[in-house]
Amino acid sequence: MSACRKWVLLLTCFLIALTALSGLAGSREAVAQKRITIKDSHGRTVRVPCPPQRIVSVNSDLTELIYALGEEKRIVGVADTADFPPVVKRKAKVGHAFTPSVEKILALKPDVVFGYGGFLKPEIIAQIERAGIPVVLLDCYKIETMARDIRTLGTILNRQKEASAYLAYFEKYQKLFKERTKNIPLNKRPRVYLEGYTDYSAAAPGSGGAQMLDCVGGRNICAALRQPYPKVNAEWVVAQNPQVIIKACSTSVPSGYGENADAMKKKRAEMMRRPGWNKITAVQQGKVYMLSSEIYTGPRAIVGLAYFAKWIYPELFRDIDPEAIHKEMLKKFHGIELKGAYAYPAK
Numbered sequence: 001m002s003a004c005r006k007w008v009l010l011l012t013c014f015l016i017a018l019t020a021l022s023g024l025a026g027s028r029e030a031v032a033q034k035r036i037t038i039k040d041s042h043g044r045t046v047r048v049p050c051p052p053q054r055i056v057s058v059n060s061d062l063t064e065l066i067y068a069l070g071e072e073k074r075i076v077g078v079a080d081t082a083d084f085p086p087v088v089k090r091k092a093k094v095g096h097a098f099t100p101s102v103e104k105i106l107a108l109k110p111d112v113v114f115g116y117g118g119f120l121k122p123e124i125i126a127q128i129e130r131a132g133i134p135v136v137l138l139d140c141y142k143i144e145t146m147a148r149d150i151r152t153l154g155t156i157l158n159r160q161k162e163a164s165a166y167l168a169y170f171e172k173y174q175k176l177f178k179e180r181t182k183n184i185p186l187n188k189r190p191r192v193y194l195e196g197y198t199d200y201s202a203a204a205p206g207s208g209g210a211q212m213l214d215c216v217g218g219r220n221i222c223a224a225l226r227q228p229y230p231k232v233n234a235e236w237v238v239a240q241n242p243q244v245i246i247k248a249c250s251t252s253v254p255s256g257y258g259e260n261a262d263a264m265k266k267k268r269a270e271m272m273r274r275p276g277w278n279k280i281t282a283v284q285q286g287k288v289y290m291l292s293s294e295i296y297t298g299p300r301a302i303v304g305l306a307y308f309a310k311w312i313y314p315e316l317f318r319d320i321d322p323e324a325i326h327k328e329m330l331k332k333f334h335g336i337e338l339k340g341a342y343a344y345p346a347k
Helices: 003-032 060-068 086-090 102-107 122-130 143-156 160-181 208-215 234-240 262-272 301-312 322-334
Strands: 035-039 045-049 055-057 075-078 112-115 135-137 191-195 244-249 288-292
Touching: 035 143, 045 135, 055 060, 060 075, 060 086, 060 143, 060 160, 060 322, 102 122, 122 135, 143 160, 143 208, 143 301, 160 208, 160 301, 160 322, 191 208, 191 234, 208 301, 244 262, 244 301, 262 288, 288 301, 301 322
Parallel strands: 055 075, 055 112, 112 135, 191 244, 244 288
Antiparallel strands: 035 045
């Protein structure tokens, strides 16, 4: 074979290889740009990349789920309050969950933004969408819609198998609590006052806290109130005479991962000294409990439910160990050990 023919043959092979590689790159690009249509928590139809390469999540509950599903590498920005798992603190911050900085979000060049349904301001959603970035509103904190939200997130991330495993663990306990309490007559169910993050902010139907109480068979003293998060007062609570009081603790009462129980202990003592509360059955019997916001609602709400169940029906749920459930959950889905104070008194 002449030298000329060899060069022609080599050139032909090179061009064929180049064409093949070009086609492969094109196919990879097509996969990366695959889009699906989903329906979010607010019933909005949104077209999103699947899976997205760059995620900004201002929903801390959803952020925690992304980590649990093993896709944390896709997160480029989070809300200022995102603190679990602890490594999330390394991510870029874009502002408050309800009013994040659009400028900071756009600077991170996300291909999708996740927010809380009902809390992310409409004008902020509009600004982000005008920039060509889809906004998905998933709650990921309400017990009743947790299954739907986890499945939707799993689909978007192309992590359906992992989402199903998480959901199976969650629903195993959720069903157990419902099954054991479903036949208890209303007049036999303990009256419960569930207080939110601020003083006298209650949990009525439509709130995540009220759904928690329903799941474990508690009798919510706010069941007849129309607003999901009504403001009540000392006199009203005294008149309802709850048999169990549960307080959800936010950042103003430090608790959760890496914290101790001192702040919860102090808040409990303060609540029990409220005007007229010495007349309340729950106070008289010492059935006033503090619960960290980390397990009050959200991806680990099943742990909060376990504490609710133990506090409201100690005999019925004698075999349930909330701390053991929490340890297993953290190890199984986050690969970390349980550390901190999440409930007071814990037993």
